[in-house]
Amino acid sequence: MIGDSDDTPLDLAVIGGGASGFFTALQFAEMAPQKTIALYEKGSQFLQKVRISGGGRCNVTHACFDPRDLAKNYPRGSRELMAAFHRWQPSDTIEWFQQHGVTLKTEADGRMFPDTDSSETVIQCFLNLAHQYGIPLHQKHGLTGISRHADGGFLLAFENQDELIHANHVCFATGSLKASPLLHQLQKMELTIESLVPSLFAFNVSDRRISGLAGVSHPQVAISREGHGAQQLGPILITHRGFSGPAVLRLSAWEARDLAACNHHFPFLIDWLPTIDQESLKSRFAEIRQHQGAKYVSNTPIPPISRRLWESLVLSCEIDEKMTWGQLPKIASDRLLTSLKCSRFEATGKTTNKDEFVTAGGVTRPTIDFRTMESRVVPGIFFVGECIDIDGITGGFNFQAAWTTAHIAAKALAVR
Numbered sequence: 001m002i003g004d005s006d007d008t009p010l011d012l013a014v015i016g017g018g019a020s021g022f023f024t025a026l027q028f029a030e031m032a033p034q035k036t037i038a039l040y041e042k043g044s045q046f047l048q049k050v051r052i053s054g055g056g057r058c059n060v061t062h063a064c065f066d067p068r069d070l071a072k073n074y075p076r077g078s079r080e081l082m083a084a085f086h087r088w089q090p091s092d093t094i095e096w097f098q099q100h101g102v103t104l105k106t107e108a109d110g111r112m113f114p115d116t117d118s119s120e121t122v123i124q125c126f127l128n129l130a131h132q133y134g135i136p137l138h139q140k141h142g143l144t145g146i147s148r149h150a151d152g153g154f155l156l157a158f159e160n161q162d163e164l165i166h167a168n169h170v171c172f173a174t175g176s177l178k179a180s181p182l183l184h185q186l187q188k189m190e191l192t193i194e195s196l197v198p199s200l201f202a203f204n205v206s207d208r209r210i211s212g213l214a215g216v217s218h219p220q221v222a223i224s225r226e227g228h229g230a231q232q233l234g235p236i237l238i239t240h241r242g243f244s245g246p247a248v249l250r251l252s253a254w255e256a257r258d259l260a261a262c263n264h265h266f267p268f269l270i271d272w273l274p275t276i277d278q279e280s281l282k283s284r285f286a287e288i289r290q291h292q293g294a295k296y297v298s299n300t301p302i303p304p305i306s307r308r309l310w311e312s313l314v315l316s317c318e319i320d321e322k323m324t325w326g327q328l329p330k331i332a333s334d335r336l337l338t339s340l341k342c343s344r345f346e347a348t349g350k351t352t353n354k355d356e357f358v359t360a361g362g363v364t365r366p367t368i369d370f371r372t373m374e375s376r377v378v379p380g381i382f383f384v385g386e387c388i389d390i391d392g393i394t395g396g397f398n399f400q401a402a403w404t405t406a407h408i409a410a411k412a413l414a415v416r
């Protein structure tokens with residue numbers, strides 16, 4: 001049972017010492033230096049996900065500066081974020097980091113990283129600023145209880161701490177709510193939570209067409225769930241367990257809920273040559289037969305398919321290794337055509353991508369005012385980052401959502 005506290009209330013208690021919690025705290029301290037704030041983190045280290053993000057390089061944001069285009073990268077939350085990006089978008093992120101000594105560089109695909117290629121640069125920047133602004137940082141403070149104080153603020157209880165914290169406003173920056181003990185607390189306050197499912201994962205596939213090909217990549221496929229949804233375009237990577245790479249991660253994100261509903265067991269289709277339509281490919285076959293008829297089918301891959309992948313696809317069509325284009329019967333040629341344009345695979349589970357994964361689902365978006373990030377259900381409580389039902393595809397979009405929601409919350413809180 002949460003009791004009373006005699007302390008003067010904090011203006012703001014930030015719960016969670018990850019990307020969105022730190023950014024809220026830093027921005028709040030910059031905008032309202034006269035106000036009191038403290039940050040509470042349940043773990044023994046701050047910014048753990050920032051540390052491992054982007055393979056240790058931290059993909060801070062994405063070089064996409066049009067809010068409408070940027071919002072298209074969020075399977076959940078796109079509409080709300082489009083408006084939010086008018087308040088804080090990647091150009092603001094870049095400028096803020098630059099002003100605080102972290103220069104970002106852009107890679108060919110638009111992803112932006114610190115020019116040191118190290119997430120430690122971001123962590124040191126945040127920790128130094130928190131120190132400079134005098135923000136009390138409490139690790140090993142997992143929030144376990146929250147209740148209303150008689151004065152309209154909140155009383156917060158933390159694991160293994162006797163003292164209750166009294167705060168006028170609370171900002172939840174706890175990241176994924178999956179398996180979080182806080183879920184119960186939030187639901188007790190009548191906050192609604194969209195179901196929590198994984199996003200950004202690789203597909204487990206056991207299939208002779210890709211056995212022994214781990215490490216082989218292909219620059220562009222179109223991939224779709226059989227009989228459902230839109231195709232996702234992008235590079236694909238064959239792994240020891242099946243398929244990964246941007247196209248797969250994109251499909252996993254856009255279809256996260258449906259794929260969770262079938263327990264990540266589902267058939268899907270790969271078009272290995274999405275820029276060539278079926279008829280043009282047929283003509284290509286005819287041309288090869290005419291001009292290179294004596295060549296073995298198995299070792300004349302159609303670019304950009306790699307030699308090893310091509311050979312495997314050809315052999316799986318029961319085309320003998322020594323069969324030439326000139327000898328290829330129509331039925332085998334049709335099988336190869338189908339295999340190239342519409343290979344069917346069966347996923348039998350998922351593997352979380354080591355570079356980036358997120359939770360889809362969280363605090364229901366309509367219950368939050370995205371102009372302030374304040375709960376419409378419990379005024380005084382704010383939500384930022386991944387605990388909201390918002391998630392992006394890979395490429396720096398998830399951190400951008402964290403920076404944007406944190407900025408909006410800090411700005412609103414600074415004038416309370």
Ligand SMILES: Cc1cc2nc3c(=O)[nH]c(=O)nc-3n(C[C@H](O)[C@H](O)[C@H](O)COP(=O)(O)OP(=O)(O)OC[C@H]3O[C@@H](n4cnc5c(N)ncnc54)[C@H](O)[C@@H]3O)c2cc1C
Pocket residue numbers: 015016017018019020021040041042043046047048049050052053054055058059060061141142143144173174175176180182353354355356357358384385386387395396397398399400402
């Ligand atoms: C391996 C990996 C790599 C990634 N790489 C990238 C990338 O390069 N670019 C990108 O855009 N996105 C990346 N992401 C996604 C990105 O890390 C998240 O979207 C982002 O960290 C969300 O920030 P957050 O502050 O909302 O949550 P988190 O960063 O998860 O922070 C939440 C914090 O709250 C704490 N907390 C939880 N419950 C409590 C409690 N009860 N009391 C107190 N504290 C609590 C947690 O311990 C944690 O420290 C990656 C994710 C993973 C897993």
